[in-house]
Amino acid sequence: MQFGSIQLDLDRVHVMGVLNVTPDSFSDGGRFATLDNALMQAESMFQSGATFIDVGGESTRPGAKEVSLQEEMDRVLPVVEALSETQEVVISVDSSSPQLLHEASKIGMGLINDVRALQREGALEVASETQLPICLMHMQGSPQCMQENPNYKNAIDDISTFFEERIQACIGAGISKDKLILDPGFGFGKTLTHNLMLLKQLTVFERFDLPLLVGLSRKSMLGQITGKEVAERLAASLSSSVIAAMNGARIIRVHDVEETVDALKVVQAMLDV
Ligand code: 7PM
Numbered sequence: 001m002q003f004g005s006i007q008l009d010l011d012r013v014h015v016m017g018v019l020n021v022t023p024d025s026f027s028d029g030g031r032f033a034t035l036d037n038a039l040m041q042a043e044s045m046f047q048s049g050a051t052f053i054d055v056g057g058e059s060t061r062p063g064a065k066e067v068s069l070q071e072e073m074d075r076v077l078p079v080v081e082a083l084s085e086t087q088e089v090v091i092s093v094d095s096s097s098p099q100l101l102h103e104a105s106k107i108g109m110g111l112i113n114d115v116r117a118l119q120r121e122g123a124l125e126v127a128s129e130t131q132l133p134i135c136l137m138h139m140q141g142s143p144q145c146m147q148e149n150p151n152y153k154n155a156i157d158d159i160s161t162f163f164e165e166r167i168q169a170c171i172g173a174g175i176s177k178d179k180l181i182l183d184p185g186f187g188f189g190k191t192l193t194h195n196l197m198l199l200k201q202l203t204v205f206e207r208f209d210l211p212l213l214v215g216l217s218r219k220s221m222l223g224q225i226t227g228k229e230v231a232e233r234l235a236a237s238l239s240s241s242v243i244a245a246m247n248g249a250r251i252i253r254v255h256d257v258e259e260t261v262d263a264l265k266v267v268q269a270m271l272d273v
Helices: 037-049 070-088 098-105 121-130 155-172 192-200 202-208 220-226 234-246 258-270
Strands: 014-020 051-057 092-095 111-114 134-137 180-184 214-217 251-254
Touching: 014 037, 014 258, 037 051, 037 070, 051 070, 051 111, 051 251, 070 092, 070 098, 092 098, 098 121, 111 121, 121 155, 134 155, 134 251, 134 258, 155 180, 155 192, 180 214, 192 202, 192 220, 192 234, 220 234, 234 258, 251 258
Parallel strands: 014 051, 014 251, 051 092, 092 111, 111 134, 134 180, 214 251
Antiparallel strands: none
16 A cells, blocks of 8 residues: 555554654653654654554543644644654554644645544545545544443444445545555444454454554553553553454554564564465
8 A cells, every 4th residue: 555655565564653742642641742752752663663653633532622623733743744854654643634634645644544534524525635545443422422331233243334334435535445444443432342352353344355453552441451550551452462463453553662563573474474
């Protein structure tokens, strides 16, 4: 798949490093809120083997308050611009704002990562214009209320139906299907059982014949399983990343890039035999 100027083979396993530029980011306390720190963090993730850097300026943590568009742009765009000048890495932008995505597409964004799957007014049109790949993530509800009472008739079926609907919406907007990446959205309106069923049955989504991206890193489901706080979830995160890759995920979104790259090299080596 072509991500701006960078071509990647998505039959192989890739690591996406999370670069939060939100002051209230739940796992690193906003330490990387300034541009310099963000760039150093990105450089280190690239050196560790990340092929994507996911830049996000909106906290989608359960219950988080919404940030204004201007605030989100001020956080994200300088980072995208600086990264595209210095790094041979795909810059993914974690945003649902059409205006931000439009601006970011002009300064080096290589992938649209929208946790709202282009459902905001104007998002499909902007995404189509950029001609960039798009990750369509499933979420039930909104970040403000999604964990209140996640409820599905059948989570796998409901998420599949959502993917079908969003793929068709993209095609209707002139986006070619081969630019799409799917993500079941671990933790976004899902109970522990939903998340575990999705991880166990991830291969069911192979029927869409599109690359799968997953984010499990440090998430609360891992806290529920291990009883550990966010900062102590590395081993659980690595374990979940390995399971996801073995079940077909090809882009793994994580905070701990160096450790995850090693863990997934083992999976890739095995797949290569
Ligand atoms: C608080 C709680 C802050 C959760 C941030 C988060 C995903 C994503 C996020 C994902 C894709 C996090 C999440 N998660 N994009 N953005 N897939 N495509 O853990 O799972 O970083 S934000």
